[in-house]
Every structure is written in structure tokens, then in C-alpha cells.
Amino acid sequence: MTTLRLPIVSGRLEDYRLVGTPIPIVRPTTPFNRIALAAAHLVVNPLSDAAPSAAPDIDWARTIAFRHHLLDLGLGIAEAMDTAQRGTGLAWTGAHELIRRTLEETAGRKDAVIYSGVGTDHLDLNDVRSLDDVVRAYLQQLAAVQKLGGRVILMASRALVRVAKRPADFAVVYDRVLSEAQHPVILHWLGEMFDPALAGYWGGTDFRDAMETCLSIVESNAAKVAGIKISLLDASKEIFMRHRLPAGVRMYTGDDFNYPELIAGDTQGQSEALLGIFDPIAPAASAALTALTAGQTAQFHEILKPTVPLSRLIFRSPTQYYKTGVVFLAWLNGHQEHFIMAGGQQSMRPVTYFADVFRLADQAGLLAEPDRAATKMVSLLTLYGVT
Numbered sequence: 001m002t003t004l005r006l007p008i009v010s011g012r013l014e015d016y017r018l019v020g021t022p023i024p025i026v027r028p029t030t031p032f033n034r035i036a037l038a039a040a041h042l043v044v045n046p047l048s049d050a051a052p053s054a055a056p057d058i059d060w061a062r063t064i065a066f067r068h069h070l071l072d073l074g075l076g077i078a079e080a081m082d083t084a085q086r087g088t089g090l091a092w093t094g095a096h097e098l099i100r101r102t103l104e105e106t107a108g109r110k111d112a113v114i115y116s117g118v119g120t121d122h123l124d125l126n127d128v129r130s131l132d133d134v135v136r137a138y139l140q141q142l143a144a145v146q147k148l149g150g151r152v153i154l155m156a157s158r159a160l161v162r163v164a165k166r167p168a169d170f171a172v173v174y175d176r177v178l179s180e181a182q183h184p185v186i187l188h189w190l191g192e193m194f195d196p197a198l199a200g201y202w203g204g205t206d207f208r209d210a211m212e213t214c215l216s217i218v219e220s221n222a223a224k225v226a227g228i229k230i231s232l233l234d235a236s237k238e239i240f241m242r243h244r245l246p247a248g249v250r251m252y253t254g255d256d257f258n259y260p261e262l263i264a265g266d267t268q269g270q271s272e273a274l275l276g277i278f279d280p281i282a283p284a285a286s287a288a289l290t291a292l293t294a295g296q297t298a299q300f301h302e303i304l305k306p307t308v309p310l311s312r313l314i315f316r317s318p319t320q321y322y323k324t325g326v327v328f329l330a331w332l333n334g335h336q337e338h339f340i341m342a343g344g345q346q347s348m349r350p351v352t353y354f355a356d357v358f359r360l361a362d363q364a365g366l367l368a369e370p371d372r373a374a375t376k377m378v379s380l381l382t383l384y385g386v387t
Contacts, residue, residue, distance in 0.1 A: 002371055003015055003016065003017045003018075004374055006355040007351055007355050007384075008352060008355070009352050016355075016358075016359055018362050018370045018374060019362060019363060020361075020364065020365045020366070020367060020370060022365055022366075022367060022368050022369070023284050023287055023303075023365040024287075025072075025283055025368070026283075026290075027072050027074070028073070028286060028289075028290050030290075030293060031293075032074055032290070032292070032293050033289075033292060034263055034272055034273060034289060034292065035076065035250070035252070035272035035273065036074070036278065037075065037076040037078040037113070037273060037274040037275070038070050038077060038275065038276075038279050038285070039078040039081040039082070039275065039276045039279060040067055040078070040083060041066070041084055041085075041327055041330060042056065042063060042084040042090060042098070042341075043058070043062035043066065043330070043335070044056045044341060045057040045058065045059045046337075046338040046340040052342075052344035053343065055093070056085075056342035056343075058094065058097075059336070060101060062335065063098070063101075065335075066330070066336075067079075067102055067105070067106065068105075068106070070278075070282055071109060071111055071112055073283060073285070073286035074289065074290070075278060075282060075286060076113030076114060077102065077106075077112075077114045077115070078274050079098065079099050079114055079115065079116040079117065080098050080099050080116055080117040081117045081188075082276070083276040083279055083326060084098065085323055085341070085343065085345065086117055086119070086121065087119075087121050087158075088320065088345070089341070089342030089343035089345065090342060091121065091122065092119075096141075096144055099145060099148060099150055102116075103116075103149060103150055114150065115150075115151045115186055115274075116145050116150045116151065116152060118138065118142050118145050118154055118185075119137075119138070119141060119154075119156070119157055120134055120137035120157040120158070120160065121158070122137065122140070123137045123159045125162055128159045130163060131169055131172055134157055134159050134163060134173050135177060137157075138154070138157070138173070138177040139180055142154075142177065142180055146181075146182050151183055152183070152185040153185065153186045153187075153188055153229070153274075154174075154177065154186070155190070156188055156189065156190045156198050157173075158195070158197040161197065161199070161200060161201060164203060166203055167202060167204060167210075167213040168203075169203065170201075170202050170203055171213070171216065171220070174217045175217070175221065178221040179224070181224045185224065185225060185226060186225075186226050186229055186252060187218070187225060187227070187228040188229045189201065189202070189214060189230040189231065189232070190254075191230075191231050191233065193232075193233060193317065193320075194231055194319050195320060196320075211241050211244075214241075215245070218245065218246060218249055219246050225249050227249055227251060227252050228251060228252065229252035229253070229254045229274045230251070230252075230253075230254055231255070231256075233256065233257045233258075234255070234258075235257075235262055238251065238262060238271065239262070239266075239269075243268060243269065250272050251269070251271045252271060252274040253273055253275065254274055256277045256315045256322070257311065257315065258308075259275055259277065259304070259308075259311070260300070260301055260304040260305065260308065263292070264292065264297060264300060273285075276322060276323075276326065277307070277311040279330075280314070280325070281307045281310070281311070281366055283365075283368075284304060284307050284364065284365065284366060285304075287303050288303040288304045291303065306360075306363055306365070307364045307366070309360050310364050313353070313356055313357060314357060321345065323341065324341065324345055324346060324349045325349065325353070327345075328346075328357060329357065329366065331376065332358070332367060332376050332377070333366075333369075333373065334368065339376075339380065351380075351384045351386075354377075354380060355377075355381075358373070358377050361373075
């Protein structure tokens with residue numbers, strides 16, 4: 001077994017011997033009994049002449065190939081979401097092209113379930129003055145995605161937080177936007193740990209009050225709402241709200257800390273999945289969902305259990321930089337030949353974080369070719385002066 005020297009939090013180096021057995025890449029033969037969408041990351045061109053602060057130069061071949069990888073594993077795709085650095089490197093113009101290319105490149109696949117992010121992120125927040133400004137922005141992106149034939153995830157809006165003065169203002173905006181939806185959409189409640197600019201979404205800081213506002217919007221527009229994803233990293237809040245949803249409206253877990261128990265569910269219900277962590281752990285997610293579909297709940301938990309410490313590390317505070325861990329694992333596993341990100345965000349975690357992600361990914365069987373991954377890890381450590 002390969003052994004390498006990895007840094008630990010104290011600043012010392014420690015021997016680590018690889019122990020994991022890679023989870024096989026197996027195409028499922030039957031559909032899962034849960035809807036499972038992976039929010040997919042972005043691959044950029046590392047040789048671009050553009051400044052890191054500029055619009056990313058996207059490696060379209062690698063980016064689309066990764067989406068086929070997810071589809072081959074039976075997962076659907078949540079496109080142009082925050083995992084693709086939406087709002088933290090990827091602007092609406094690039095997001096629209098990403099959505100278009102993904103829909104076109106997967107159009108021939110009967111198994112392709114793709115929902116795409118619609119928001120208001122093309123607005124300059126300094127120019128937003130009214131709820132009408134927010135509605136027009138949402139409708140512009142909604143029309144663009146629907147023109148492509150895409151299904152929609154209605155993302156949370158920083159602009160709406162900026163101009164809303166009361167909970168009822170959220171209802172005004174969502175009612176008007178949902179009235180234009182051609183197909184039922186998935187709403188997204190993204191917590192402030194993912195985006196501090198979304199603090200107070202739905203018009204309040206108390207969860208119960210915010211939930212009541214959100215539920216009233218869902219109930220008033222139930223025919224236009226396929227489900228809601230909440231990303232609050234709190235299983236009890238998700239379960240509480242799940243029990244309150246109208247019939248036919250699904251809960252999609254966005255809880256990257258507690259997803260196994262939420263997906264497995266209980267006697268009163270279950271959550272579907274719309275998760276950023278399903279990008280780096282796609283082989284484990286696919287194998288676990290195959291087991292769950294076959295009624296093998298214990299095996300489902302056995303497969304996913306070692307991925308939870310990895311996910312909690314990747315999504316640790318400051319949570320908005322979780323994409324760095326996602327792309328790091330994509331590099332280790334050969335889905336891209338470099339570790340460069342839009343906005344230079346490969347630098348947003350310390351070297352000890354990468355060492356810990358490497359260890360936990362190995363222990364979870366998520367290094368596809370451990371020796372190759374170890375070689376890449378050594379090359380990264382060399383940049384930090386670790387020899």
C-alpha cells in the first residue's frame with residue numbers, strides 16, 4: 001500500500017497509508033426510488049489568459065463529460081447552481097451558456113433529468129430599487145431557460161433580500177414569477193451559511209416565521225411547485241417542514257451534513273436529494289441508492305456512512321468555499337487534469353484541509369485510482385514546500 005507524508009493541523013507531518021478500496025463505477029439497471037440530483041461543478045481552462053476576477057474560461061469538453069459521468073451513474077443534474085460557482089465566479093451570461101450546452105449535449109439521453117438554476121444574479125445590487133426590478137430579473141432568466149426547454153430551480157435572490165421590507169413582499173415576487181412557469185419548479189431556500197447575503201430570507205431571522213412565509217407561498221402556488229430544497233444544514237428543521245408540505249410537493253434535501261437519514265426517511269416521509277456533495281461522492285451515492293431501491297436499507301447506510309465525515313469537512317465553515325473541496329476531488333479522480341478554479345478559489349482552503357479531504361476520501365472508497373491520486377497529492381504538497 002502507498003504511504004505518504006501529510007500535514008496535520010499542528011503543522012507537523014504524519015505518515016498516512018492508503019487503506020481504501022475504490023467503489024466501482026456501475027451503471028444502475030433500474031431507476032432509483034428517490035429523485036437524486038447532483039449539483040455539478042465547473043471545469044475551467046487552466047491556460048486561460050484571463051484574470052481570475054474575469055468571467056471564467058470554461059473547458060466545455062471536460063465540463064460536459066462530467067455531466068455524462070453523473071448521468072451514467074443514474075443521477076440527475078442540478079445545473080448552474082452554487083456548486084458551479086454561480087454568483088462566486090460564474091455570472092448569468094456564463095450560466096446561461098452552461099445550461100444551453102448541457103441541455104443540448106444531453107438531449108439524446110432518455111435518462112437525463114436536468115433542472116437549471118434561475119435567479120436574479122445579473123442585477124447590480126446597487127441598482128435594485130423595487131420588487132418590480134426583482135420580478136423582471138427573475139422573469140428574464142425564467143424565459144431564457146424555458147426557451148431552451150429546461151426545467152427550473154428557482155434560486156434565492158440577493159436582490160430580493162435587499163428590497164423586501166416585510167414577509168408579504170416575498171409572496172408578491174414569488175406569486176408573480178411562478179405564474180409564468182411553464183412546468184412545476186423546485187424552490188431553493190439557501191441558508192446564510194452558504195451565502196451570507198441571504199440572511200433573513202423569507203422576511204425574518206426566526207426559522208418558524210420564515211418557514212410559515214415560505215409554506216404559504218408554496219400552498220398558494222402548489223400547482224407550480226414540484227418541490228423545495230432547503231439548505232440549512234439542520235435535519236430537524238427539514239423534517240419539521242417536510243411534514244407540513246402540501247400533497248404532491250416534495251422535499252429535496254440540501255443538507256450536506258445529514259443526507260443519509262433524510263433520504264432514507266421515516267414512517268412519515270422521506271426527502272429526495274439535490275446535493276452538492278453528490279458531485280464528488282457520485283459513485284457512493286449511486287451504489288447506495290441502488291441498495292435502497294432494492295430494499296437494502298442497511299447497505300444504503302453502510303455505503304454512505306463513511307462519506308458523511310468527508311462531506312462535513314468539505315462543507316465546513318466558511319461553507320461557501322465548499323466548492324474548493326469538490327473540485328479538488330474531481331482533480332484527484334481524473335475528471336480534470338488540473339486544480340484551478342474560477343476566481344482562483346482553489347486557494348480558499350488551507351493545505352491541512354486538502355490533506356484531511358484526501359484521507360477521508362480514501363477511507364470512503366472515493367479515490368478511483370488511489371496511486372494516481374497519491375501522486376497528485378504529492379504534487380500539491382510540493383507547492384507548499386512539503387517534500
